[in-house]
Amino acid sequence: MTDSAAPETTDRPLTQDGPAIRLWMIDASAYIFRAYHALPPLTRKSDGLPVGAVQGYCNMLWKLIRDMKGDDGPTHLVAIFDHSEKTFRNDMYDQYKANRSAPPEDLIPQFPLVREATAAFGVHCVELPGYEADDLIATYACKARDAGGEAVIVSSDKDLMQLIGPSVVMWDPMKERRLAEEAVFEKFGVAPDKVVEVQALIGDSVDNVPGAPGIGPKTAAQLIGEYGDLDTLLARAGEIKQPKRRETLIEFADQIRLSRELVTLDCNAPAPEPIDDFAVRDPDPEALAAFLDRMEFRSLRTRVGDGKAPATNGTAFVARPKAPSAPVATPRYGQVAEGPAEVQTVDTEAYACVQTLEELDQWIARATEAGVVGFDCETDALSATHAGLCGVSLAIGPNDACYIPLTHEHPPAADAGGLDFGGETDAREPLTQIDKPEALKRLKVLLENPAVLKIVQNGKYDLAVMAQRGIRVAPIDDTMLISYVLEGGLHGHGMDELARLHLGHEPITFKSVAGTGKAQKSFKHVELKPATCYAAEDADVTLRLWRLLKPRLAEARLTTVYETLERPLPAVLADMERAGIRVDPDRLKRLSSEFGLRMAELEQQAHDLAGRPFNVGSPRQIGDILFGEMALPGGRKTASGQWGTEASVLEELALTHDLPRLLLEWRQLSKLKGTYTDALIEAADPATDRVHTSYQLAAATTGRLASSDPNLQNIPIRTETGRQIRQAFIAAPGHVLISADYSQIELRLLAHIGDIPELKRAFAAGIDIHTATASEMFGVPVDQMDPETRRRAKAINFGIVYGISAFGLAAQLNIPQGEAGDYIKTYFERFPGIRSYMDATKVQVRETGMVHTVFGRRIHIPAIHSKSGAERQFGERAAINAPIQGAAADIIRRAMVRMPGALEAAGLSTRMLLQVHDELVFEAPEAEAWRAIPVIKRVMEGAAEPAVALTVPLVVEARAAGNWDEAH
Incomplete structure (x- = not known):
């Protein structure tokens, strides 16, 4: 829209007799924080100035300007900012917003730059000391409405929903959703004019509005619906039947009235400027170009051009309300949704199959302009390091996705519907696909563009696949990890489950396009049409999930957890997986042979003891021998009618009988042979002798990583056979392996979290913690400690962390249960802080269903609400x-x-290969190992800082050797 086409402005208020006001107000402060958290940190290359939030804000603002063109677009547009943290509400209640932390340090210098950006795009800026942006939005919305026009609030902030009504709506720019009266009822259970009354009851932990203790949203809506308004409710509180609810409303009546004052927006705030000043205008091309050049946003400047945005398919979105969908329960944090938040239509027929470079260039251009793109790749194998790339899919919006096939082939003649070419050349038409090197060359520009956020699901795999082809995909957001941070422990985080949970959609299954069992074919042999539907849907669904889930991080105050603990890790793990670790195949073969021979000996000895041959690998036959024929005590039959022969049963019997002991040893060797020696030989790359494990980030609710294909985290550490297997992991020629292991990290964290003075003193002094514990418990001086007493203290130390019982400790130490119970009682008497921590944790988990780490990670414990006492x-x-x-x-x-950057900064080529719970394994050139170890120890020992200042020191033991066992 040009200046000449802008609506006529006058000094008088515009009414229905004059030009209709269509005032759009951008909640700029919310835009800033959303922009800050949407992309990784970005600095200006020339001087290192943080500009990530500015760039994200510019992208969001430009998209809004571009989409708003049309007959129903705004006549007036303004961005409204918060001026300062202190407002008139702080005079009413000095604790208002008192629990809010200061803005991140790298965001503070970007606030003035965002205001400059707003002006550069030709959008007016308004703010007012002593008032929040929400008050100005309320004031201008009322002025526009009273002048016979309409107001559109560009925000998803629930606090602004009280303003919705005739001629006032909200637009959620992330979900591209119009919010009117029905959205308010869906959120609060009441009409907009009752929102402040519900908020007064429930309070707001984010803004530190006290509300009524113990009254949640559903109860508040029910009470307001029943009594009509808050004043009537408080006046008649004595009539309420529920005692606790009645007492709360009577006791906290003044607090509730104060809360209403705090949440009520001021529609009569002083308007710093008249609405007329906000008339829509195009930006000054020179001023806009100068600002973008100064910020070094070259890609954005290319997209923006002169700033005169053409209309797009997003025009006039305010005038087209979405068809109401059936109300479905939206999940609260800590709960699993009972149904999808909004059932979405997925039209797989709308997806495009990109088969020419011209089409590919168009999709790349559109994705670049959008600034956010769903991304997925399809391969012909599960191993990222050895898989062939079949194609790539991109998604720009709902049902706006494509698949780019690169290496698809016709299936072999025998699989092609009975076709037989009689030994002649395949007569089928070749598939139309883009030249793979050329396609990857062009995709590399998009996938490495720092201004385009790539949205992935379990993106570690995709990052590793593309890295094998010289493409470093960044920056990314991973929907699997976002879901994991929000609801870890409540459900799985695979794409299909998340699509069902949040979108009400059942994605196409792999087996439906590739078949199952012996008939299953490689994805590269899937026809292009079904391949397009399947692959493009992955990118489309992933992008939709991101739009739904990403905003919830900020709402739940979990953004820092995601940004620091989850988001950076896929790239690090992808590099580790690609590097792999070298094994000695000859040594593994010898071990496998030795294990096999020893298993044969054990099998013969078992037959001799049983008096007849039997299958030592059959639980049924073992049970019949031990309990049926030998009549050993302690036999229990399972629900299937056969004797239980699990490890715990055999371990108990092995204390007094030889046959169970032999069977346990045979089982251990069988597991080691099958899981490690044989499997590692099979898994090793024949060209490099390196094994490439795969890490799962969202496997354990506590944040622990899991390893598979092969699993390298469960190799026994203390047994001789386990050590022999670790000796088969070797360094490359001219290199050594470095093992760096946290010493007793969980006991150190128990001392910090439980605030246990005795343990803290021992760790600070460097005293052996088990010796110190034994001395506290049994009164034995440290310098006179005997090994058996220390061993008992060690068993209790580690057992307490896992909630060990007297029965469990008795079994572990082979002592009477009563004596074990006395040990535990004495332990809690000597360390009362541990009992306090345990009791407080139980109360917390019963009340909330979750616990937290000191870094803010939520760990949901659904079992706490089980009907089963056990x-x-x-x-x-x-x-x-x-x-x-x-x-x-x-x-x-x-x-x-932090490790890769620290090693690089130190000028080292040492690389990280494995993570095994509390241990990291590296490969370093022999000549630099002595320099690498101090860097590794420094990073690991200081890893908690600056987020958490631990009150106990972290200690890392690290050494270098030619194989993993000697380095450990």
Whole structure:
């Protein structure tokens, strides 16, 4: 819209007799924080100035300007900012917003730059000392409405929903959703004019509005609906039947009235400027170009051009309300949704199959302009390091997605519907696809563009696949990890489950396009049409999930958890997986042969003891021998009618009988042979002898990583056979392996979290913690400690962390249960802080269903609400351990994220290969290992800082050797 086309402005208020006001107000402060959290940190290359929030804000503002063109677009546009933290509400209540932390340090210098950006795009800026942006939005909305026009509030802030009504609506720019009266009822259960009364009751933890303790949204809506308004409710509070509710309303009546004053927006705030000044205008091209050049936003400047945005398919969105969908329960944090928040239509027929470079260029251009793109790749194998790339899919919006096939082939003749070419050349028409090197060359520009956010689901795999082809995909947001941060422990985080949960959509299954069993074919043999539907849907659904889930991080105050513990890790793990670790295949083969021979010996000895041959790998036959024929005590039959022969049963019997002992040894060797020696030989790359494990980030609720294909985290550490397997992991020629392991990190964290003075003193002094514990418990001087007493203290130390019982400790130490119970009682008497921590944790998990780590990670414990008493007890034990184990997992994640940069900054070529819970394994050139170890120790020992200042020191033991066992 040009200046000449702008609506006529006058000094008088515009009314229905004059030009109709269509005032759009941007909640600029919300835009800033959303922009800050949407992309990774970005600095201006020339001087290192943080500009990530400015760039994100510019992208969002430009999209809004571009989309708003049309007959129903705004006549007036303004961005409204918060002026300062202190407002008139602080005079009413000095604790208002008192619990809000200061803005991030790298965001503070970007606030004035955002205001400059707004002006550069030709949008008016308004702010007012002593008032919040929400008050100005309320004031201008009322002025526009009273002048016979309409107001559109560009925000999703629930606090602004009280303004919705005739001629006032909201527009959620992230979900591209119009919010009117029905959205208010869906959110609060009342009409807009009753929102402040509901908010007065429920309060607001974010703004520190007190409300009525114990009254939640549903109860508040029910009470207001029943009594009509807040004043009537408080006047008649004595009539309420529920005692606790009645007492709360009577006791906290003044607090509730104060809360109403705090949440009510001021529609009569002084208007700094008249609405006439906000008339829509195009930006000054020179001023806009100068600003973007100064910020070094070259890609954005290319997209923006002269700033005169053409109309797009997004025009006039305010005038087209969405068809109302059936109300469905939206999940609160800590709960699993009972149904999708909004059922979305996925039209797989609308997807495009990109088969020419011209089409590819168009999609790349559109994705670049959008600034956010869903991304997924399809391969012909599960191993990212060895998979062939079949194609790539992109998504720009709902049902606006494509698949770019690169290496699809016709299936072999035998699989092609019975076609037989009689030995002749395949007569089928070749598939139309883009030249793979040329396509990757062009996609590289998009996928490495720092101004375009790539949205992935379990993106570590995609990052590794593309890195194998020289493409470093960044920046990314991962919907699997966002879901994991929000609701870890409540449900799975795979794309299909999230699509069902949040979109009400059942995605196309792999087997429906590739078949199952022996008939299953490689994805590269899937025809292009079904391949397009399947692959493009992945990108489309992933982008939709991101639009729904990403805003919830800020609402739940979990953005820092995601940004520091989850988002950076896929790239780090992808590099580790690609590097792999070298194994000695000859040594593994010898071990496998030795294990096999020893298993044969054990099998023969078992037959001799049983008096007849039997299958030592058959639980049924073992049960019949032990309990049926030998009549050993303690036999229990399972629900299937056969004898239980699990490890715990055999371990108990092995104390007094030889046959169970032989069977346990045979089982261990069988597992080691099948899971490690044989499997590692099979898994090793024949060209490099390196094994490439795969890490799962969202596997454990505590944040611990899991390893698979092969699993390298469960190799026994203390047994001789386990050590022999670790000796088969070797360094490359001219290199050494470095093992760096946190020493007793969980006990150190218990001392910090539980605030245990005795343990803190021991750790600070560097005294052996088990010796110190034994001395406290049994009164033995440290210098006179005997090994057996220390061993008992060690068993209790570690057992307490996992909620061990007297029965469990008795079994572990082979002592009477009563004596074990006395040990535990003495332990709690000597360390009362541990009992206090455990009791407080149980109360917390019963009330909230979750616990937290010191870094803010939420760990949901659904078992705590089970109808089964045994499951609830399990939930309590899990809750006690989770903050400790979770904090340890968070610390090593923080160390892993920082490690590559620290090694590079030190000029080292040492690289990280493995993570095994509290241990990191590196490969370093022999000549630099002595320099690498101090860097590794410094990063690991300081990993908690600056987020958490631990009151106990973290200690890392690290050494270098030619194989993993000697380095450990």
